[in-house]
Amino acid sequence: MFGKVLSLKVHLGRIWSISATVSIATLSPLTATAAPLPQTVTPLHYDLVLKPDLKGLTFSGDEKIDILVRAATKEIVLNAFRLDIRQVSLRTQSGLDLGNIQSRFDERDQTMHLALQSAIKPGRYRLLFAYHGSIQQNGSGLFALDEQGKRYLFTQLEPADARRLMPSWDEPSFKATFTLSTVVPSGSTAISNTPVTSDRTLDDALHRVTFAPTRKMSTYLLFLAVGDFERRVRVAGGVELGTVTRRGVAPQADFALDSAAKLLPWFNAYFAYRFPLPKLDNVAGPGESLTYGAMENWGAIFSFEQDFLIDPRAASERQRQRVFTTVAHEMAHQWFGDLVTMRWWDDLWLNEGFASWMEQEAGRRFHPEWSAALAFMRGRDLAMDADALDTSHPVVQPVKDAAEALQSFDFITYFKGEAAIRMLEAYVGPQAWQAGLRTYVARHAYGNATSADLWASMRAASGRPVDAIAHDITRMAGLPMVEASAVCSNGRMLVSLTEKRFHNDGRNDPGPGWHLPVFLGHPGVTPQLVVLDRAAQVSISGCGPIIVNAGQKSYFRTDYSPPMLSDLSKIFPKLDEIDQLALLSDTAALGLAGTATPAAMFELIANLGPNSSATTVSDALSRWDKLNGYAEGDDQGRLRLRDFAETAFLPRLSRLGWAARPGESAEDANLRDHLIATLGGAGVPAVIEEARREFARTNGPMPSLPILTAVSRNATPAEWERIRTMALEETSPQIRASLFEMLGRTHDDALATRALELSITDAPGETTGPRIIEAVSVLHPLEALRFAIAHRQTILQRLDSFSAPTFLADLASGGHDQETLSAVQAYCLGEQASEVKDACATSEALIQGRIRVRRAQMPILYSWLAARG
Known part of the structure; x- marks a missing residue:
């Protein structure tokens, strides 16, 4: 899975009261514990028929599970959550019904216990279920997304939402094969992990689509999509590669399809293991999630459109890079995660760290014009910032249940995991590293593995003692x-x-x-x-x-x-x-921590010459922007920082100009966008004035997103209203979501309040509303959190399993005053779920850090700036 926000954000925040009484536990599917299942009974094959009711947002399921009983037992325990089981029976292989079964559900453990009339002997049996369930509208389980009057269905089952779709052994080590059929409206297309084997008309309104049996895989990788889709196909490496989009936007996926066609043969060669499925689709859906952009379902990758399509009206080099990275990350998972899966969620980094590392390797291989160094360092910085807190955890961390698994999808798992791989590759050497990976993949294909299995392969391939280094970097926090x-x-x-x-x-x-x-x-x-x-x-x-x-x-x-x-x-x-x-990163971090002067980074920036790489200038600009955030509310401090930015960065924008030049590099194109959005957003007069002139033009194409970003941050009521009108009239889900998010990033208090009110209306859509609240929290975190608490039930129902437990605490995570800290502590007193408490602890730590920096370090920086005149 490709994380966009994960569990930490880098913005400012505050909080107020806790008047709402709805607990997250009633709304989020994974705040209860879900203990690992006994190994007495294991699944071999699922035969599943799903009948979704798109209008009623319900579905029915008929399921047959071939199971292996390993030891005599009178009870079968498997996962089921929020399913209405209408019928259950157990049969022998010959079809003999073994009598009545008593069902008991444990809502807390999300399990179903089947009590048998008498103990059954070891051997093979078949479980049969008939049941009903609910279709979600929040990006988890079987969920619906609406766009331009049409409804689309998708599944998102990682880490443990397959239990909302079907009774199952919903843990990664219980691998099995699947045969899926679905009964869907006539005219709609269904997509799953494998090709269609039959498509049979039932009547004028319905048809039944059946897919080929899958390879052996974990439940969280099962996938289904239903809607009015358009599919484009290309063959590469002997595999049918497809892009699946809403009808009418298929050309916007051409870059993704081109990328996939290059990547698949390269992955085949790198791992020395050919992609084992006959087809690999990339499926795009409208809407968005706060915490994930894509999911690596085996043979049917899902991505939200903003991470997969390139709308020509908002196309940029950065968007091309984003799409390529998403495709590369999820395709890497087809080997690391799907073919070979971690045994349990404590080794999630074997999936995500490797996919993050391979996306960078792919970028270096196919797009050297992009700065792989900048992408890697930004990810590493996010990991280091999280790792420098007392709330840090090891890369390989204890995970006792599915609720804790949800919180493992964070910067440390992804980016410290990636950095650990980079470090170990450098230590053993690239050739030995690749040889070790090939052995690991071949040895554990269609099975499960642990970190220890990987280190064993590396020892054998390199002859070097990797264990101590690998153990320390992955199992020690900090x-x-x-x-x-x-x-x-x-x-x-x-x-x-x-x-x-x-x-x-x-x-x-x-x-x-x-x-x-x-x-x-x-x-x-x-x-x-x-x-x-x-x-x-x-x-x-x-x-x-x-x-x-x-x-x-x-x-x-x-x-x-x-x-x-x-x-x-x-x-x-x-x-x-x-x-x-790295020197910018280290001097900035040491300066904020108080172990060095915060001006040291500014000294480096001042030494940047006019020919410095666009990548370094862009990184320096981001670091300046972070310091500028610490000056929020300090007008004199912000003026001094703005003056420095005018000297350090404005000449580069003048050289680049505001329009793309023929033959310019990708780095220059990205830097121009970054300079306009950041300097304009900070109110640098020359930039915001030009951005406003561009925005004020009523003829011609829509202003670029960087220009809109600059204007929205400083918007007048009239400008804000124009952007709102643009968002309401926009037909592209990608651009519409960006416009709605911009409405929340305004400095103006009254406009921020209007954005919050807009977030819970039908206008932005179910999945974009929370994004507006999050955008408001960047500059108005206290107001955002007050609003979220006051409308808690409405908001949490719109959030997926990843976002819901931590959303409220995250809104305040960038606070920088005692009022914020006290309010977060008050909010946290009313929360019991462990994942909420963890988010609260992180939020408190970040706020305390900002209070300290504003009090102790920023005055030193201001003095240095004043001394420079």
Whole structure:
């Protein structure tokens, strides 16, 4: 699954009271515990017939499950949740009915217990069910999305919503095969994991579609889509690749189809294991989720349209990159996740970390014009920010039930997992790493695996002792930091390295002790490798600047001594791009933590020359924007920061111009958009004035999204109203959702209130309404949370399983004052679910950090800016 927001956000926030009494447990399907099932009975094959009622938002199911009884038992336990079971029976292989069965449901564990009249012997049997269920409208289970008067059905079953669709052994280790049939309205198309084997008309209103049996797979990978679809097909690597879209927008998926056709043969070769299914569809649906953009269903990937289609009116290089990344991520899952699946959710990183890593490898291979370094570093920064909190957790974390599994889809699982893979690949070498992966995939195909299985394959392939490094980076919580100092002696640099744990509040902590591969040396020279265990001294030939963690192959922050940092600052524009990004990242983090001056990052930015890479400038702009967020409410501070931005970034926008130039690079195109949106949004006069001129034109095409972003942040009531009208009249779901989100990102208090009121009307749609509230929380978190609490039941019913438990706490996660902190603490007192409490703890930690930064670090930065005039 490709996460868009996951569980942490980087914005500001506040809160008020808790007057609503609806608990998340009554609305979210996975806040109850769901204990792992006994192994006494296991499924072999599911034969499922689904009959959805699209108007009534219900469905009926008829199911046959071939099971294997491994030991004599009088009880069968499997998962079922919010299903109305009308009939259940158990038969022998020869068809003999074994008599009455007493059913008992455990709502808390989301299980169904079938008590048999007498114990049955080991062997094969068949369970039969007839039941009814509900179609959701919130992006989980079997759910409906409406667009332009038409209704579409899709499934989203990860991590444990298959139990809402059918009685099943809804855990990843219970792999089985599936045969799915569905009875749907005439004229509609049905898509599933496998090709259609029959399509039979039942009457004038209905037809029955049956799909070929699947390969052995976990329940959460089963997929069904129903609607008025258009399918385009291409063959690559002997596989039929398809894109499935709403009728009329199929050309917008051509870039995705082209990408898939390039990626499939490459994945086949990389893993030395051909994609084993006859077809692979990419299915696009309207709407959106706050927390996921796509899902890797085997043979039938699902993506929301904004992560898959390229609308020509909003096309940009960044959108092309987004679509390619989504396709690459989900296709990588076809091997890591689908063919080989983690045994239990504590090893979710085996799915998500690897897919995140492979999407970057694919980008480097097929689109070198995009900066893979920037994408990787931004993901790594998100992981490091989360890892620097006391609420951090290991990459491989204990998960006791499905509720905890939901909260595992976060920055640490995705991006620290990706960084761990990058580090281990660098340690064993790319060829050995690839050989180990090929062995791992071949050995565990159609089965389940653990991290230990992967390390065994890596040991065998490389002959290197990977276990200590792998164990420490994946099973120890917290962010490593390496303190570095150096002296020149007899023509050599003597570098001292000391390992610590980095905290966002700058406290001194020796940490648990990691085994860290450290690559260090002079810029432009092949680095030396040392495996750091607490402390080390390294001798490097030649005196001069030293880069620690050259190429950013390892996962840690570097705290350079002042002389080392000064040496690197002088040659900053000449460093490799990825090392420039790392130096910006580390100096920013250390400055915010108070272990270094927050001005150190600004010194680096000031040293950027006019020919600095667009990637580095874009990253520097993002870091400036984050500091600008800390100045919210401080008019004098914001003016000083704005003056710095005018000097540091405005000349680059002047050079690029406001219109695309023939033959310009992808990085320049992305940087232009970033500069317009960020500087305009911050109110830099030259940018916002030009953006307003473009916006005021009534003839010609719609202004670009960056221009609209700049205007919406500073919108007058008349400008806000025009954007609202544009959103209401827009026919493209992608553009419409972006416009509605912009309405929430306004500085104006009264307009933010209007956006909140709009969010719970029918205008934005079920799935976009919460996005508006989240947008408001960026600049008005207290108001957003007050509103969400007051309309809690309405809002939570619109959220999917991933979003609902943490949504309210996340709204306040960027607060920066005591009022916010007190309000979040008051809200959290009324919550009992563990995943809500975890979100509350993270929100509190982030708010406390911002309060500290605003009090202790921002005045230092303001003084530095004032001294520069």
